[in-house]
Structures are given as structure tokens and as C-alpha cells.
Amino acid sequence: MSTQCPFCSVQCKMNVAEEPLPSGRVRYRAEGKMNAASEGRLCVKGQNAHQHAMSRERVLYPLAKKNGAFVRIGWEEAVAAIAERMSAIQRERGRDAVGVYGGGSLTNESAYLLGKxxxxALGTKHIDYNGRFCMSAAASAGVKAFGIDRGLTNKLSDIPETDCLLLVGTNIAECQPTLMPYFNKAKENGTFIIVVDPRETGTSAIADLHLKVRPGTDAALANGLLKVLLEERLENRRFLSERTTGFAEVERQVKEMRLEDISNLTGVPEAAIRKAAIAYGRAGTGMVFTARGIEQHRDGHMAVRAYLNLMLAAGKIGRRGCGYGAVTGQGNGQGGREHGQKADQLPGYRLIENPEDREYIAGVWGIDAAELPGKGVSAYEMMELTVSGxxxxxxVMGSNPIVSNPxxxxxxxxxxxxEFLVVADMFLSETAELADIVLPVTSYMENTGTLTNLxxxxxxxxxARPxxxxxxxxxxxxxxxxxxxGRGDKFDFAEAEAIFEELRIASRGGIADYYGITxxxxRREEGVYWPCPSPDHPGTKRLxxxxxxxxxxxxxxxxxxxLPPGEETDRDYPLLMTNGRLLPHYLTGVQTRRSAALAARAVENVVELHPSTARKYRIEDGTLVRVRSRRGTAIVRSKVTIGIREDTLFIPMHWGGIQNVNLLTNPxxxxxxxxxxxxxxxxAIEPWS
Incomplete structure (x- = not known):
């Protein structure tokens, strides 16, 4: 069976072979298939993805909760009940009393149709998706700085050819492991690699320079790098004059800053800031990659803008070996927002509050533009609106908000x-357990559609299978x-390709123009880069x-x-906690925790802390601890390591219940x-007993 990994943004191609066993059972084995992104590599998640698709825990029939327990119902009953209950709520409370919450792993076709x-159909303004938590800071920064948001401005194959790599808040080794050979090859070629992360990771292990920044101070560090770049006269004045605007104001502000103050705020020594800036500035070519470590902050947008300032000042974009990359986390985090799941966007990256964009999409959909609702709110703000009533x-479609939200x-x-909750998922996730109706959906091996990689x-x-x-x-x-x-005529589709044909037209002329892609x-070319405005256009490989x-x-x-961190420490809460991923798991673990091979690699959640911190709070390695914030408490197992700052704790994001790190996180x-x-x-952290 030829298919494609459902997990991260690399979207590796693979073959899944069936091997009959003497017992009559079948064993499945996954192998990487040659493709331009992963070059035939497959990580441990992809190798075992079929296990969740074939799990006995899958929801196979529509379920309705009756007397507190789920019972099997038919599709006709499920659809009728959803329509009746949702319509009743809208009649009583208005159209916007019903919301839609999507996911960044849906195909482009499903994401497009969900927005439509x-x-x-519902006529509600309230739609958003879990991709809001993925790279919205980098997306908005890219739109403001460049006029367009696409994950990478250059090809992955440019990475080994660059002279300097600046990896900020991104742990490629665990989050996109099949891309690591690009970075290893770059190192072999003499590339100077700088990693910005409060922890030592598999990615920082290949770095020539590791800047252990204090969480929440990324923008200040970028300003420090830019200050040194200007002091050393390593900026590209010609590029700045011919290709940019706004540099004079940035230069004035940065020159007034003191590197000593930036060092004290970020926890990064002045000498290290200077070394990193000079290495990047003197390099003939350079790339900057960011991910959730810099983006998931109260100033994530501006922190990314600060690094884009640095890159633009150096003139390192728009040519071979140069560029910027926002490393997408989810499988279709890029395409998921381009075509209408995000509260403020219409297909093609059009804006729902732009009159011309509304007119165009209304024309494609065969409605009056006045029928389109306005802009809704973000994913977490939708959760707040459930509390307010x-x-x-x-x-909820393809998401698990009760674990993924702060x-x-x-x-x-x-x-x-x-009053009424519907969840469409393959499993009874923590969110699905609360639902009134659960709809069984197909897995990556069973549905056809397009996805847009990083x-x-x-x-x-x-x-690949029924x-x-x-x-x-x-x-x-x-x-x-x-x-x-009563909108059946607007949703008369018999196959995914027919939806994509409408998506092509809806995106035509937009920032994310897919019109030339079929x-x-x-099938012929394996993949096509957007923007691709016509069928004879080759696709835009380098922006x-x-x-x-x-x-x-x-x-x-x-x-x-x-800015300082968004939440400061005090006597009661003396440590900073950050979160992230582990190699065997994906997002809230709904799928990977159903894979025996993956679950066995990380059975329970942990908190990483420095040995000095462990001694101070009388915590032994491998024991259960209580971690408290101003919002809640989590119970996890301790993991003492020298690879983290003494003032910082790290807890992965893949578990629900009492192990859920998001019981603690700041909204x-x-x-x-x-x-x-x-x-x-x-x-605060303390032993649990």
C-alpha cells in the first residue's frame, strides 16, 4: 500500500506491506518511499503509524450518549440529530451560538469544506482550528514582513548549501527527524550552526554554538544579535535600500539598547551573542528557522519579526542558500489555514473582512457576499465563549481541545x-468522551486528499485501503x-478531487494560489509548490x-x-516552565498513544529539571512530583538532567488527565x-506522595 505519513509537516511518502503469518494473522511493515522532502527516510512515528489506523480502539460506528453512556446509532439518526439540535440552538440564540473547531491534520479538501x-451552511462566524497553536505567530509575522506566509521561503535542498544556520526554538531532531540529514550534511559541508533553546536537545547536539536563552526573551536576544551586526558593520546596506523599508527606525532603536541589559534579561552571555551575530553576519549565505519555542509566547509575533529584521538587515533571503523557514508542526498546518479554517480567512489566504475577497468567494460559492458572516475569534477565545454561554x-473535527488548549x-x-457537542474522530479522545454524538472518520490510509508540507x-x-x-x-x-x-446544492461532491477543483478556483488570484495545481x-510531479497561478506554471520553489x-x-x-517573560516568577512560583514534544508522540497523543510500539517508548509524562533544582526542592530522579501554577496542578515523573537551565522546567504536551501540562499553561x-x-x-515543584 502506497501512502503518506499522517504526522508532521514533512509528510514523508511510504509503502506499507502486508506479511501473512502462519497463524493466519497479518503483520504490517512500513518503509520509506523516495520523495523530494524526506528522500525516502521514515522516522519511528511513520514506521508505526499503521498501528493506530488498525487499532481495535477505533470508533467504527456513530455513537450517541444516552443515560451517560455511548450507544451505537446509524448515520441517518446521527445526521438528523445534529441538524435538529444545532438548528434549535441557532433559532433560540442566533447563528453564532454554534461554533466549529477544526484541525491542522485535515486534508486541504476537508479544511476547505469545513470553512465553507x-x-x-451554519452561517456562523465562529470557526477556528488547532493550527492557531502551531505557527500563527510566524504566519502573521510573515504576512506583515513579506506580504505572504509560506512555511519555507526556500527549498529544503538549499540547507546543506548555506554557510550559517540559525535554528531558533526548533528541535528538528525530535519534531521532524527525517529532515536531520539535511542539517548533518550542512555541518559536514562546514556550515556554522547556531541553536537557540533553553534545553540541550538532539538538535543542539550538532550546534557549533548553543544559546540557552531564558524562556520568553527571544525578541531581546534577536535585538542583541542585530545590535552586534550593526556595530560590526555587517549589514547589507544595498539590500536594505533597494528591497526593504523601515530600517532607519529599527536602527535607531537598537543602537540605544545596551548589550549588557540584553544579556542580563536573556541569560545569554554577551560574548556568545557577539559570536553568533558575527558568524551569521560574515557568512556569505545564511538561513533562519523558527518554531514553537519562539512563537508560542505573548509576543511571539514580534519575536519572529525581530529575527526577520536580523535576516533582512543581513540581506540573506531570496537567493540560493538563503531564506527563512517557519517549521510547521502539524501535517497540514500550512494548508489548513490557507483555505478557510482560520477565523479571519477565506480560501486562498483571502481575508474575510476584505470586501473584494468576500465578493470573490461569494461568487465561487454562488451566494450573496452579504450572507458571509464576519470575523470570529481564535481557538482559545472560542473556549472562553463556551464558558460565557x-x-x-x-x-469539533480532527482536534482534541481539552488537551491542546492552555x-x-x-x-x-x-x-x-x-448544550450540544459533536466530535468527529477516529478514537474516543478526552474531548470525544464529553460529546453527545461521536462520528467515526477515516484514517490517513483510507482517505484521498492533498496536504501542503512545510x-x-x-x-x-x-x-490505500477501504x-x-x-x-x-x-x-x-x-x-x-x-x-x-438546505445547502445540498453547494455541497454536491462525489469525490475529493471535485472539492479540490473548486478549491483551485476559490484560491485563484489569492496569496495562496493553487489554481495551477491539479x-x-x-501524480506526475509528486508535488507542486504554491503559488502556482496557472497549469503551465512550474510552481514557486524560492520566494x-x-x-x-x-x-x-x-x-x-x-x-x-x-520584553520580559509573559509571567514572572515570585516566591510562590519560583521557576519557569516550558513545554514541547517527544520523538515517539504527536500532538495530544490521541493517535500515537494507540500505537503499542510508540506508547512503549514514552509510557508516561515527565518533567525535566536541572540537578541543582532537584536538590533545592528535594526531588529524586524518577519520582512522582507535583507541578503547580496559578491555574492548576499536574502530577508527572521527574527526569533530572544537566541539559536544561536551572531556572527552567520542561514538560511534554502529549498526555491528558492529571499529566496534562496544559493544566498549568498561561492563556x-x-x-x-x-x-x-x-x-x-x-x-512551583515539589515531591508528590
Whole structure:
């Protein structure tokens, strides 16, 4: 069976072979398949992804909760009940009393149709998705600085050819392991690698210079790097003059800063800041990659802008061996927001509050532009609206908000207070357990559709096996539901390709232009980079070679303030906690915890802490500890390591229940992109008994 890994943003191609056993059972074995991104490599998650697809725990039939327990029902009953209950809520409380919460692992077709369903079947403004927590800070920063948001501005194959790599808050080794050979090859070629991370990781192990920044101070560190770059006269004045605007204001602000103050704030020695800046500035070519470590902060947008200032000042973009990359986390975090799941966006990266964009999409959908609702709110703010009572019915598709949101105590309160909750998932996730109706959906091995990887390369994943039980594709039941609201003529699709054909038209002329991409091309060429405005266009492999996407062709630099962490420590909460991923698991673990091979590699959650911190709080390695914040308490097992700052704790994000790190996390939102401040929470730690 030829398929594509469902997990991270690399989207590795693979073959899954069936091997009959003497017992009559079948063993499955996955091997990487040659492709341009992973070059045939496959990590441990991809090698075992089939285990969750074939798990006995899968939901195979629609379920309804009756007298506190789930019972099997038919699809007709499920669809009728959803339509009846959601319609009743809207009649009583208005259209916006129903919300839609999507996911960043859905295909482009499902993501597109979900946005269309929310806006013209339900008519609600409340739609957002868990990709809000993935790279919204980098996305908004890219749009402001460049006029366009695409994960990587250059090809992955450029990485080994660059002279200097600056990896900020990204742990490629555990999050996108099949990409590590690009970075290892770069090191072999003499590339100077700088890693910015409060922890020692598999990625920092290959670094020539590791800057152990204090969580929440990334923007200040970037300003320090830029200050040294200017002091050493390593900026590219010609590039700045011809290709950018706003540099004079940035230069004035940075020159007034003191490197000593930046060092004290960030915890990074002045000498190390200077060494990193000079290495990047003197390099003939250079790349900057960011991920959640810098983005998931109350100033994530501006922190990314600060690094874009540095890159633009050096003139290292738009040419071979140069560029910027926001390393997408989810499998389709890129495509998921481009085509309508995000509260403020319409297909093609159009804006829902832009009159011209509304007119165009309304024309594609065959409705009056006045019928389109306005802009809704972000994912976490939707959870707040369930608590306030503004949202009374919710449809969750391909997501697990009760584990993935910050401040999950509030989220659980809100979801339990809903009048009606529908969850579409393969498993009874922590969120699905609270649902009134659960819909069984197909896995990556069973549904056909496109996904957009971290490079901005659109890939086609075709179904490799039939759906089990009564599981249906997301787009199928959405079409059935739309018909219940009298919109069946707008959702008359018999296959995923037909949806993509409409998506092509809806994206035409937009920032994320897929018009020139077809299923036939994807089968022939493996993948096509967007923007691709016509069928004869080769796709845009490297952005900004001649100009940026703003109307004047210029990139924007902007002054960025040096801010402290979004939540400071005190006597009661003396440590900073950050979170992240482990290699064997993915997101909230709904799928990977159903894989025996993956679950065995990380059975329970842990908290990493420095030996000095462990001694101070009388904590022994491998014991259960209680971690408290101003919002809640988690119980996890201790892991003492010298590879972390003494003032910092690290807890992975893949577990629910009492092990859920998001019981602790800070819901403070970035004012530009509404990203929660996942990466900085003031906490206390103590032995648990």
C-alpha cells in the first residue's frame, strides 16, 4: 500500500506491506518511499503509524450518549440529530451560538469544506482550528514582513548549501527527524550552526554554538544579535535600500539598547551573542528557522519579526542558500489555514473582512457576499465563549481541545457546559468522551486528499485501503449535514478531487494560489509548490528572488521591544516552565498513544529539571512530583538532567488527565495573532506522595 505519513509537516511518502503469518494473522511493515522532502527516510512515528489506523480502539460506528453512556446509532439518526439540535440552538440564540473547531491534520479538501460549511451552511462566524497553536505567530509575522506566509521561503535542498544556520526554538531532531540529514550534511559541508533553546536537545547536539536563552526573551536576544551586526558593520546596506523599508527606525532603536541589559534579561552571555551575530553576519549565505519555542509566547509575533529584521538587515533571503523557514508542526498546518479554517480567512489566504475577497468567494460559492458572516475569534477565545454561554453548540473535527488548549481547567468547564457537542474522530479522545454524538472518520490510509508540507509543496495522498466499519470521510458527512440546512446544492461532491477543483478556483488570484495545481499534475510531479497561478506554471520553489509580496515589492522591518517573560516568577512560583514534544508522540497523543510500539517508548509524562533544582526542592530522579501554577496542578515523573537551565522546567504536551501540562499553561494571548503563551508559565515543584 502506497501512502503518506499522517504526522508532521514533512509528510514523508511510504509503502506499507502486508506479511501473512502462519497463524493466519497479518503483520504490517512500513518503509520509506523516495520523495523530494524526506528522500525516502521514515522516522519511528511513520514506521508505526499503521498501528493506530488498525487499532481495535477505533470508533467504527456513530455513537450517541444516552443515560451517560455511548450507544451505537446509524448515520441517518446521527445526521438528523445534529441538524435538529444545532438548528434549535441557532433559532433560540442566533447563528453564532454554534461554533466549529477544526484541525491542522485535515486534508486541504476537508479544511476547505469545513470553512465553507461553517460560513454558508451554519452561517456562523465562529470557526477556528488547532493550527492557531502551531505557527500563527510566524504566519502573521510573515504576512506583515513579506506580504505572504509560506512555511519555507526556500527549498529544503538549499540547507546543506548555506554557510550559517540559525535554528531558533526548533528541535528538528525530535519534531521532524527525517529532515536531520539535511542539517548533518550542512555541518559536514562546514556550515556554522547556531541553536537557540533553553534545553540541550538532539538538535543542539550538532550546534557549533548553543544559546540557552531564558524562556520568553527571544525578541531581546534577536535585538542583541542585530545590535552586534550593526556595530560590526555587517549589514547589507544595498539590500536594505533597494528591497526593504523601515530600517532607519529599527536602527535607531537598537543602537540605544545596551548589550549588557540584553544579556542580563536573556541569560545569554554577551560574548556568545557577539559570536553568533558575527558568524551569521560574515557568512556569505545564511538561513533562519523558527518554531514553537519562539512563537508560542505573548509576543511571539514580534519575536519572529525581530529575527526577520536580523535576516533582512543581513540581506540573506531570496537567493540560493538563503531564506527563512517557519517549521510547521502539524501535517497540514500550512494548508489548513490557507483555505478557510482560520477565523479571519477565506480560501486562498483571502481575508474575510476584505470586501473584494468576500465578493470573490461569494461568487465561487454562488451566494450573496452579504450572507458571509464576519470575523470570529481564535481557538482559545472560542473556549472562553463556551464558558460565557455565547457558544452553546460546538462541532469539533480532527482536534482534541481539552488537551491542546492552555488553561484546560477552564476549557473542560466550558465543554461540559455546552448544550450540544459533536466530535468527529477516529478514537474516543478526552474531548470525544464529553460529546453527545461521536462520528467515526477515516484514517490517513483510507482517505484521498492533498496536504501542503512545510516547504509549501502540495502533495497528493491517495487512499490505500477501504474504510473500516461505517467510518466516513470528513467531507462526506459534511455534505450530508449541509443538505439538512438546505445547502445540498453547494455541497454536491462525489469525490475529493471535485472539492479540490473548486478549491483551485476559490484560491485563484489569492496569496495562496493553487489554481495551477491539479491531481494529474501531483501524480506526475509528486508535488507542486504554491503559488502556482496557472497549469503551465512550474510552481514557486524560492520566494522573493525579485521582490516581496507587498504591493511596492518591499519587505517591512519594524522596531521590536525587549520584553520580559509573559509571567514572572515570585516566591510562590519560583521557576519557569516550558513545554514541547517527544520523538515517539504527536500532538495530544490521541493517535500515537494507540500505537503499542510508540506508547512503549514514552509510557508516561515527565518533567525535566536541572540537578541543582532537584536538590533545592528535594526531588529524586524518577519520582512522582507535583507541578503547580496559578491555574492548576499536574502530577508527572521527574527526569533530572544537566541539559536544561536551572531556572527552567520542561514538560511534554502529549498526555491528558492529571499529566496534562496544559493544566498549568498561561492563556495570555499575543495581541497580533492570538497565540497563547504556552512556553512560559511560572510554577512551583515539589515531591508528590
Amino acid at each position: 460549511f461553517a460560513r454558508i 455565547d457558544i452553546r453548540g460546538l462541532l 488553561n484546560v481547567g477552564l476549557v473542560e468547564e466550558g465543554l461540559k457546559s455546552l 516547504e509549501g509543496r502540495v502533495l497528493l495522498r491517495e487512499a 474504510a473500516p466499519g461505517e467510518a466516513r470521510h470528513d467531507w462526506q458527512w459534511l455534505c450530508d449535514l449541509a443538505a439538512r440546512w 491531481y494529474d499534475r501531483l 522573493f528572488e525579485a521582490g516581496f509580496a507587498h504591493a511596492d515589492g518591499l519587505a517591512r522591518l519594524v522596531p521590536v521591544d525587549n 495570555l494571548l499575543d495581541p497580533f495573532c492570538r497565540m497563547p503563551d504556552f512556553k512560559v508559565s511560572a510554577v
